Amino acid sequence: MFFYFKKKNKKIFLFFINIFLSAVIIFLLFSAVSCKTADNNGNENTDGENLTVGCDATYPPFESMEDGDIVGFDIDIIREIAERMGREIEIESIKWDNTYEFPEDMDLDMIISAIPILEEKxxxxxxxxxxxxxxxxxxxxxxxxxxxxxxxxxxxIGILNSEESYLDENYLLNYRIEGYDDMATMFEDLRNENISGILISLPIGTNLMTENEGIYSILEIIESNKEFVIVLKEGSDLKEEVNRVIEEIMQDGTYDEIYGRWFDYNI
Known part of the structure; x- marks a missing residue:
């Protein structure tokens, strides 16, 4: 009788061991599949993967084509961000417009292209x-x-009508503002001394000073409320890390170094 119960208990014990081991195997397989799915969706385990970044290379010195490559301030910024994230980067040429929509025919992680932040988007x-x-x-x-x-x-002083709202109203009260719809007319009026000065965005002003050395003088550089951001897909897990790197390069001097490469001017 004793031998019978002992043998029976052993079978029961082995039965439960088999159930336990089967459950562990199923759990491990499910975890592996879940991790792979998360990787494919770009939500987890993204270290070491490529970053695919879109850029409309038509706005120097932020981005432009040079000998078949996209170069510029934005490109140096995004390459530095990718490097600090431990990623390889691929830059894809795109057409960007004010719809703020990612191209449907391209698998992009983010877009950098001198894009101003708009709350309504x-x-x-x-x-x-x-x-x-x-x-x-x-x-x-x-x-x-x-x-x-x-x-x-x-x-x-002249300013483009499309840009006046980016400048501080109290600052503009120091002058009599003449609004223009196109830049050519504004510069023509300055050359003919119909106006005494102009307020022009830094990228355009930098190119202007380079191409017309000795013709114009810079009196002041002022900040506006126009801010450029990197655009990511809604809910992107990359946002937090991108923000961390942006803060990092601004604090350690890297940002100033990149800025100096592309916006070189003297007052």
Whole structure:
């Protein structure tokens, strides 16, 4: 009788051991499948994967084509971000517009292309923290009586109508503002001295000074409320890490180094 119960208990014990081992195997297999699915969706375990970044290379010095490659301030910024994330990067040329929609025929992780943050688009995409605040140059003709910014107070200065809202209203009260719909007419009026100065965005002003050395003088550089961000897909797990790196490069001097490569000017 004793032998019978002992043998029976042994069978019961082995039965439960088999059930336990089977459950463990099923759990491990399920975990492996879940992790793989998460990787394919870009939600987890993304270290070491490529970053595919879209860019509309038509806005120097932020991005432009040079000898078949996309170069510019934005490109140096996003390459630094990718490197610190431990990622290889692929830059894809795209056409960007104000719809803030990712191209359907391309599998992009993010887009960097001098894109201003718009609150009304936050329901469509995610925005990184700002990596650039647009600055404006106060410019006048060289060789005239205006030597410092105070000499322009109360005088007429030109600005594009599309950009006036980005500048502080109290600052603009120092001048008589003439709004323009196109840049060519504004610069023509400056050259003909119909206006005494212009306020122009930093990228355009930088190119202008390079191409017209000695013709214009910079009186002041001012910040605006126009901020550029990296655009990510809604709910992207990359946002937190991108923001961390943006803060890091701004604090350790890397951002200033990159900035100096592309926005070189003297007052």
């Amino acid at each position: 936050e329901s469509l995409v995610d925005f990184s923290d700002p990596y650039f605040v647009m600055e404006y140059m106060l410019i006048t003709l060289s060789g005239i009586d205006i030597k410092i910014k105070e000499d322009l107070e109360g005088k007429e």
